[in-house]
Amino acid sequence: MALKMHGALSSSALGSMLGTTGEAARQQLARLAEDGLVTSTTQARGVGRPTQSWSLTPAAQARFPDTHAALTVQLLDIVRSSLGDAALDTIIAARETDTRAAYEAAIADRTSLRDKVAALADLRTAEGYMADWREESDGSLVLIENHCPICAAATACQGFCRAELDVFRAVLGPNAEVTRDEHIVSGGRRCSYAIRETDA
Structure with missing residues (x-):
């Protein structure tokens, strides 16, 4: 651990x-x-x-939890082959919408970017991402996910990773710039996100 x-x-x-x-x-x-x-x-x-x-x-x-990996990948393959990529995109978009709404509700009372990122880390940990966050010396923040419980699905369909990044950007608001620095699906040990306050 x-x-x-x-x-x-x-x-x-x-x-x-x-x-x-x-x-x-x-x-x-x-x-x-x-x-x-x-x-x-x-x-x-x-x-x-x-x-x-x-x-x-x-x-x-492989000993860490992987949420029904084989079944998930099989279902994604069935959706893609039977209904097409557009159907798969619809499923990912629906998941993105639900996740965004849940996160926005959970951090509605947080005002500072630091508090929002801390709350987001707690939410992600509850979902199995083993998340943490820290503040860098330049004032930027880093959200770290040490595990990906949907790694098999994300590997089979990278739309899930794109959608998660979009959710983070939406939830943290227009004054936050969010970029992914490390990516488990791309061979990284973890996923990490650099978060900087902007004047947008």
Whole structure:
């Protein structure tokens, strides 16, 4: 879970995060590596011993929830082949409309962009995206999704990803510029969104 939420970590960093020693964490990571669940990379960082970082393998990623992936992909394929791309676009648009309405209602009392992003992260976490957010030194915000519970559907039909980005832009309002920096479907470890206040 820690590697899923935070990405590649050294054994000492992981031990500190889990309240144990780096050596204890390294032993656990070695066992997970034997099971094919983690892999390590070594990085030279100036003077001293190279740092070994650990990250999840695809086998480990597959252990996190994927909401009825096979059935979803099958249904999308049936809609596309039987009814055409226009029908699939209609379904995605309807989902986008419903999601936007639910999010707008949930953050209606939030006025600042920071509060809206924080509320959006909570909503996305409740839906299984393991979301978080932070404020950068330049005042911009970052929304992070460490998991995609609809990854199979989004891979089969990228319209879902486009619609989600459109929902974020609509919900955060005309004074927020939202761009996707990382994308799970495109091979990223997570999805992340840079959010900046504008004068629009």
